[in-house]
Amino acid sequence: MNKILKGRVHKYDRDNIDTDVIIPGPYLKIHDHKELAKHAMEGIDPKFPEKVSQGDFLVTGANFGCGSSREHAPIALSQTGIKAILAPSFARIFYRNAVDGGYLLPIEVDEATFKKVSDGDELEIDLAHNAITNLTRNERYAMKPFPELVARIVEAGGLMNFKPVS
Amino acid sequence: MTITEKILARSSGKERLSPGDVIFSKVDRVMMHDVSGPGVIKVFSEWEKKGVKIDRIWDPDRVWVTEDHFVPAADRVSAENVIALSNFTKKFGIKKHFKYGLGQYGICHTLSHEEAMVLPGEVYVGGDSHTNTTGAMGAFAAGLGHTDIAYVLMNGQIWFKVPETMMFRIEGNMPDYLMAKDIILQIIGDIGTDGANYRTMQFAGDVVKRLTVEERLTLTNMTTEAGAKNGIIEPDETTYAYLRERTDAPYTPAHGDSDAEYSEVFTYEIEKIEPTVAKPFSPGNITVARELQGTELDKAYIGSCTGAKLEDLREAAKVLKGKHVKIRTEVLPAAQSIYMKALKEGLINIFVEAGAVVGPPTCGACCGAHMGVLGKGEVCVSTTNRNFPGRMGHVESQTYLASPMVVAASAITGKITDPRDVTN
Structure with a gap:
């Protein structure tokens, strides 16, 4: 895992963006990751996949990814190029799918940070120091550090590279 | 400790557990269906591409499989997903595969209780967010994505952060125009769709005590809609009687201690709830x-x-x-x-x-x-x-x-x- 991430922000100022919006039910039969990417965020912004470049960030309101356990959601987003999602909070299954599958990073930021970041801003995220720099606005924010086990799974690139520990 | 903490302490080999502890828990039962199953199969095949040979899974007798989301086959892709699922269960010797059009089959969370696939005191994970449903049987039941399910199939264990428990007591006499659905909608309306994020929702009180197993399942089913990790109800004679009609398999129920700590306690008087x-x-x-x-x-x-x-x-x-x-x-x-x-x-x-x-x-x-x-x-x-x-x-x-x-x-x-x- 690269310790410094750099990319552009795609901001959706909405709480409770659910998995039916991120990847609607009819696509659940699809397991081709590239195909899923074409429908990422279809319920909120059908043009989303075209807008994203490799390494970009998604910034959203609280409880992102609520709803279903479909792993299609983090897969579709990561396949569009999204490397991290910044939100005040995440739904639990989305969070662990993102981490355990090694697809992208769910990064918790406080409400104030969420408000300061705008669509199109360039961010640099320093994972080693839990620091976010807004290059467009020349501001610095804190990110909530990953819990210890989550950090180790992130480091390993996903749960499949990780042995159970007691 | 609460019932959830008791079950997770037992499954992780710990004397005591507190909310916030991160554990690797042994799993008693695992379920996947025609959406999460093909995802698991893909994880396995990618693993094999990296040179890891997988010729057996942890315990085929603890795994069960349903065909429910895209049956009857909605189209060719759905049909092929079911074929892939059948090949997988055959290859790994999974006997409990409920097939569409072949005797008993249905929605996974319904089969879990109808077929007594999960028993009180067990740790149950499923590749579906509404796996929480089965917590009404007195089990720890939580939904996971397909990578986590694949991990359980290989290791028989998975990580959890021990959740805090929110206790909901429903008191009074249930009027005949109300159902459990009205209660859970009222609760979700009150606490919000992230009101129980990462936490346990436990239900008790006079009304819950008198509810049938099926009605209790409606309460735990929609804990997912409040973001809960699991929903749970202490097993009692109603639970045991329901199970006696369906299985003679042994189980060891867990119960919360009388001094168990709840992060919040909510009390509802049923008479104040309306059809919602x-x-x-x-x-x-x-x-x-x-x-x-x-x-x-x-x-x-x-x-x-x-x-x-x-x-x-x-x-x-x-x-x-x-x-x-x-x-x-x-x-x-x-x-x-x-x-x-x-x-x-x-x-x-x-x-x-x-x-x-x-x-x-x-x-x-x-x-x-x-x-x-x-x-x-x-x-x-x-x-x-x-x-x-x-x-x-x-x-x-x-x-x-x-x-x-x-x-x-x-x-x-x-x-x-x-x-x-x-x-x-």
Whole structure:
């Protein structure tokens, strides 16, 4: 895992963006990751996949990814190029799918940070120091550090590279 | 410790556990279906591409598989997913594979109790968010994604952060126009769709004690809609009697201590709850049915793990008996065994005579996948659990969530209707 991430922000100022919006039910039969990417965020912004470049960030309101356990959601987003999602909070299954599958990073930021970041801003995220720099606005924010086990799974690139520990 | 902490302490080999502890827990039962299963298969094949040979899984007897989301096969892709699932269960010797059109089959969360696939005190994970449902049997039941399920299939263990427990006590005498669905919608409305994020929702009190197992399952089913890690109800004689009719397998129930600590305790007086409806586009967007009186509908849907158990069908049939539906009405029992019992009790006759369509068990329309999706602008009242934009079809369709009684009453009038307002 690269310790410094750099990319552009795609901001959706909405709480409770659910998995039916991120990847609607009819696509659940699809397991081709590239195909899923074409429908990422279809319920909120059908043009989303075209807008994203490799390494970009998604910034959203609280409880992102609520709803279903479909792993299609983090897969579709990561396949569009999204490397991290910044939100005040995440739904639990989305969070662990993102981490355990090694697809992208769910990064918790406080409400104030969420408000300061705008669509199109360039961010640099320093994972080693839990620091976010807004290059467009020349501001610095804190990110909530990953819990210890989550950090180790992130480091390993996903749960499949990780042995159970007691 | 709470019942959830007790179960997780036992499964992780610890004397004591506290909320916030991160553990690797042994798993007793694991489930995957025709959406999460193909995801698991893909994880396995990618693993094999890296040179890891997988010729066996941890314990095929603890794994069970259902075909429920895209059956009857919605199209070729869905058909091929089911074929892949069959090849997988055959290859790894998984015997409990409930196949569409071959005896007992149905929605995974319904089979879990109908077939006693999960027992009190067990740790159960499933590749579906509504796995929480089965916590009503006194088990720790949580939904996971397919990578986590693949991990469990290989290792028999998975990590959890021990959740805090929110306790909901429901007291009083349940009126005959209310169902568990009204209670859980009221609770989600109160705490919000992230009100229980990462936490346990436990239910107790006089009303819960007297609820049947099927009604209890409606409470735990929708804990997912409040973001909960699991929903749980302490097992009691009602639970044990239900299980005695279905299995003679041994189990060791767990119970919370009398000094267990709850992060919050909520007390509801049932008499203050009214038939409740969640408006589009959130299960937390609630109001009472009578507030919505007159809301025109295109469809009434009685189906899913939430709202098509035997008792759901019985209550809907009571309302529909001798009446005629005014809008498109679909009834899909949640499992073949429930279909059969409904047939024997004469419920299916009531639905068909009322003008409704009765279909095979499937998740299809609930998740907007197939078997009766909503068109642009259509409005549906449904016994299911979610009403996000596009959940049951077109992104501009609308779904109102309600109890089977409210849905049946609304089917008769074509508008959202409180069951008390349908005269016999």
